[in-house]
Amino acid sequence: MAEPVHASPAHDEHHHEQSFWRKYIFSTDHKVIGVQYSVTGLAFLFFGFVLMMLMRWNLAYPNEPIPFIGSLLGDNRAPGGIMLPDFYNELGAMHGTIMVFLGVVPLAVGGFGNFVMPLQLGAPDMAFPRINMISYWCLFMGGVTMFASFFLPNGAAGNGWTSYSPLADIALNGQTAWLIGMIFLITSSLLGAINFITTAIQLRAPGMTWMRLPFFCWAQIVTAFLLLLAFPPLEAAGVLQLMDRVANTSFFIPEGLVVGGEVLDRSGGGSPLLWQHLFWFLAHPEVYVLILPAMGIVAEVIANNSRKPLWGYRSMVYSLIFLGFMSFIVWAHHMFITGMGSVMSTFFQTTTMIISIPSVIILSALFISLWGGSIRYNTPMLFALGFLPMFGIGGLTGLPLGLSAADIPLHDTYYVIGHFHYVVAPGTLFALFAGVYYWFPKVTGRKMNEFLGKLHFWPSLVFMNGVFFPMMIQGLNGVSRRLADGGISYDFAGEVAGLNRMMSVSAWCLALAQIPFIINFFMSIRNGEKAGRNPWNSTTVEWLAPSPAPHGNFDQPIEVVRGPYEYSVPGSDKDYVPQAEPAST
Amino acid sequence: MEIPYTVEAHPETGLNNGKIGIWLFLTSEVMLFGALFATFIMLRIGSDGNWAAMQAEAELNIPLATVNTAVLIASSLTMVMAWASLMRGQLGRFKVFGWLTVGCGGIFLVIKYFEYTAKFEHHHYPESSTFLAIYFAMTGLHALHVIGGMAWNAYFTGPGSKVFHTNRQWLTDRVEHSGLFWHFVDLVWIFLFPVFYLL
Numbered sequence: 209m210a211e212p213v214h215a216s217p218a219h220d221e222h223h224h225e226q227s228f229w230r231k232y233i234f235s236t237d238h239k240v241i242g243v244q245y246s247v248t249g250l251a252f253l254f255f256g257f258v259l260m261m262l263m264r265w266n267l268a269y270p271n272e273p274i275p276f277i278g279s280l281l282g283d284n285r286a287p288g289g290i291m292l293p294d295f296y297n298e299l300g301a302m303h304g305t306i307m308v309f310l311g312v313v314p315l316a317v318g319g320f321g322n323f324v325m326p327l328q329l330g331a332p333d334m335a336f337p338r339i340n341m342i343s344y345w346c347l348f349m350g351g352v353t354m355f356a357s358f359f360l361p362n363g364a365a366g367n368g369w370t371s372y373s374p375l376a377d378i379a380l381n382g383q384t385a386w387l388i389g390m391i392f393l394i395t396s397s398l399l400g401a402i403n404f405i406t407t408a409i410q411l412r413a414p415g416m417t418w419m420r421l422p423f424f425c426w427a428q429i430v431t432a433f434l435l436l437l438a439f440p441p442l443e444a445a446g447v448l449q450l451m452d453r454v455a456n457t458s459f460f461i462p463e464g465l466v467v468g469g470e471v472l473d474r475s476g477g478g479s480p481l482l483w484q485h486l487f488w489f490l491a492h493p494e495v496y497v498l499i500l501p502a503m504g505i506v507a508e509v510i511a512n513n514s515r516k517p518l519w520g521y522r523s524m525v526y527s528l529i530f531l532g533f534m535s536f537i538v539w540a541h542h543m544f545i546t547g548m549g550s551v552m553s554t555f556f557q558t559t560t561m562i563i564s565i566p567s568v569i570i571l572s573a574l575f576i577s578l579w580g581g582s583i584r585y586n587t588p589m590l591f592a593l594g595f596l597p598m599f600g601i602g603g604l605t606g607l608p609l610g611l612s613a614a615d616i617p618l619h620d621t622y623y624v625i626g627h628f629h630y631v632v633a634p635g636t637l638f639a640l641f642a643g644v645y646y647w648f649p650k651v652t653g654r655k656m657n658e659f660l661g662k663l664h665f666w667p668s669l670v671f672m673n674g675v676f677f678p679m680m681i682q683g684l685n686g687v688s689r690r691l692a693d694g695g696i697s698y699d700f701a702g703e704v705a706g707l708n709r710m711m712s713v714s715a716w717c718l719a720l721a722q723i724p725f726i727i728n729f730f731m732s733i734r735n736g737e738k739a740g741r742n743p744w745n746s747t748t749v750e751w752l753a754p755s756p757a758p759h760g761n762f763d764q765p766i767e768v769v770r771g772p773y774e775y776s777v778p779g780s781d782k783d784y785v786p787q788a789e790p791a792s793t
Numbered sequence: 794m795e796i797p798y799t800v801e802a803h804p805e806t807g808l809n810n811g812k813i814g815i816w817l818f819l820t821s822e823v824m825l826f827g828a829l830f831a832t833f834i835m836l837r838i839g840s841d842g843n844w845a846a847m848q849a850e851a852e853l854n855i856p857l858a859t860v861n862t863a864v865l866i867a868s869s870l871t872m873v874m875a876w877a878s879l880m881r882g883q884l885g886r887f888k889v890f891g892w893l894t895v896g897c898g899g900i901f902l903v904i905k906y907f908e909y910t911a912k913f914e915h916h917h918y919p920e921s922s923t924f925l926a927i928y929f930a931m932t933g934l935h936a937l938h939v940i941g942g943m944a945w946n947a948y949f950t951g952p953g954s955k956v957f958h959t960n961r962q963w964l965t966d967r968v969e970h971s972g973l974f975w976h977f978v979d980l981v982w983i984f985l986f987p988v989f990y991l992l
Binding site: 478 | 794795796797798803806808809810813814817818820821822824825826827828829831832835836839840843918919920921922923926927929930934
């Protein structure tokens with residue numbers, strides 16, 4: 209910071225070199241915390257992927273020993289290398305939990321939100337830097353708890369990521385550890401959400417009016433409100449389920465429940481449906497927590513690389529806010545087959561059809577933004593372009609699930625798995641990869657390699673579809689989800705059971721397709737092409753900061769004078785006009 | 794590096810960061826207790842008319858709870874007096890009212906302790922009925938909030954009050970924020986008392 213020397217409390221600090229621990233581990237700098245979140249998120253995404261690859265072995269080759277690592281799993285998980293169904297259940301439950309709460313949320317919200325949002329707002333840091341640090345370490349504790357639960361005597365939680373009661377109340381596995389881990393993760397998200405919203409309200413640079421905010425910031429703000437208001441009910445539900453498990457209460461246990469041929473010795477009087485309501489009251493907004501930051505990233509990348517303003521910025525922002533609001537009143541469309549009654553179903557299928565409208569507006573606006581642009585097909589843009597049709601498939605296949613009549617035969621089949629994986633895997637994950645390639649120069653000062661990036665994108669696109677499209681076919685044939693053997697014990701699965709091998713091979717090839725990314729990521733930190741402040745010729749404020757940006761972010765005062773996407777302005781000498789450059793007169 | 798608007802109010806919003814933060818936190822707390830009250834309603838509706846019987850069997854002590862309600866309301870008053878004293882720059886009065894607030898929280902917890910142990914002596918445990926389960930869950934979570942609020946107030950009344958001499962506005966704001974939380978905890982009890990004891 210090249211400001212004149214004056215006596216301020218911050219002045220002393222600034223000449224001291226901070227210790228390693230304060231600078232990189234217990235840092236309060238939003239950029240370091242953002243990188244911590246991102247690296248944690250990427251590591252857990254990889255771990256969750258490994259769990260899934262193990263599951264895919266048993267689906268493709270049921271009751272055959274897992275090659276190479278089968279013998280390392282231990283006799284209580286895979287005797288002789290053959291996976292036990294209980295272990296499959298653990299893998300399934302933990303794959304979902306880890307991918308959602310420890311993979312995508314830390315990367316999309318904690319990582320990108322923390323690193324990029326204050327920079328885009330023109331803020332020196334988050335509003336509460338110490339709370340920001342605590343929120344990361346809560347996440348870390350939650351991650352450690354979840355990871356460690358695999359080594360409990362009875363293994364990790366194995367009741368699905370939804371932890372439906374009464375099974376989860378009485379299961380002997382690591383459900384208690386799951387609940388404790390979730391309480392850490394919820395605390396982390398709550399603290400993060402408070403920080404994000406306060407920062408967006410208070411710390412915008414002068415001139416950064418609400419309608420000049422980049423779309424990414426809007427996405428993060430709406431996401432933060434979802435986390436703030438939807439997570440507490442799950443915290444309540446988690447505490448109640450914990451009491452069911454450790455204090456023998458009956459919040460979610462009905463009277464006269466028979467387990468193993470005997471009536472359970474509990475007072476009863478609880479309601480299993482209650483858990484589902486409380487869970488989905490969180491978990492439906494959570495779906496939007498997974499997708500909205502992804503839409504935000506894609507909007508930034510598309511505007512930058514089509515060299516055009518976003519088409520319909522205002523309608524996108526209003527759709528986003530409406531989407532956030534509606535996401536609180538659609539949750540019971542996950543519960544059409546629970547017998548909650550047709551009146552409830554009618555209400556929730558109506559709201560579900562309504563919520564698809566703003567999503568379609570945003571997706572259409574992104575498509576139309578491409579129209580007539582001089583598009584640069586660099587790696588971030590390829591991933592952003594990949595996101596559009598993949599999210600489109602995910603969204604459209606969701607419509608039948610939103611109508612109770614169509615949902616009843618499709619529910620709990622592989623169709624549902626195919627549908628939501630299209631939204632979050634080739635959808636959200638592609639957007640997150642676009643974000644990693646796009647903002648990597650801001651983090652490290654160097655660009656990632658384009659050739660390796662393309663080598664990452666094209667096989668990923670092919671194999672993602674190879675994994676998830678056959679699931680739709682299987683599901684329409686009625687193959688149930690959560691079967692450890694992939695459904696071969698059912699006759700009707702016969703003709704489509706063979707697809708399991710294709711999906712599994714695609715999944716393992718997808719893993720190979722990530723190798724270029726991993727090499728690229730580590731290689732580019734030191735050896736990537738040097739990037740200046742603004743390698744993508746972008747308009748938004750984060751590119752005015754040095755790359756990598758110092759503690760305090762900007763070396764010049766930021767005053768925002770125009771909207772976020774002033775690309776190809778007629779009469780301008782460049783094809784982009786940064787948000788915070790004094791307007792030429 | 795300093796974060797803007799930690800003490801002074803933002804010219805557009807008229808608020809400092811902490812105040813926005815504490816209100817956002819309270820909205821999430823409303824959702825937390827809201828979910829628990831919703832659980833209460835679901836359990837009560839689903840009890841097939843056994844609720845009154847379960848409630849009668851639990852033998853909750855209405856006089857003690859009434860005293861507790863009065864204690865908490867009094868503590869909200871002392872909380873405001875503590876903050877008002879700081880606004881006027883009277884550190885001594887602030888400390889008196891601050892410790893009175895913490896003390897009222899302590900009295901509340903002691904009474905709650907006697908209520909809980911009386912239940913346990915009669916073998917009324919959370920597992921005995923869904924009424925007792927939700928009673929212990931909600932009053933227990935409320936008691937944790939009381940402990941949190943007491944710790945917060947005790948810090949600013951005790952060691953944290955040294956800031957008075959260097960940054961009075963900062964301390965006054967922090968006490969105002971802890972007061973908002975304290976009033977919220979009080980308000981939750983105002984709902985819990987009729988719901989469990991009187992209805």
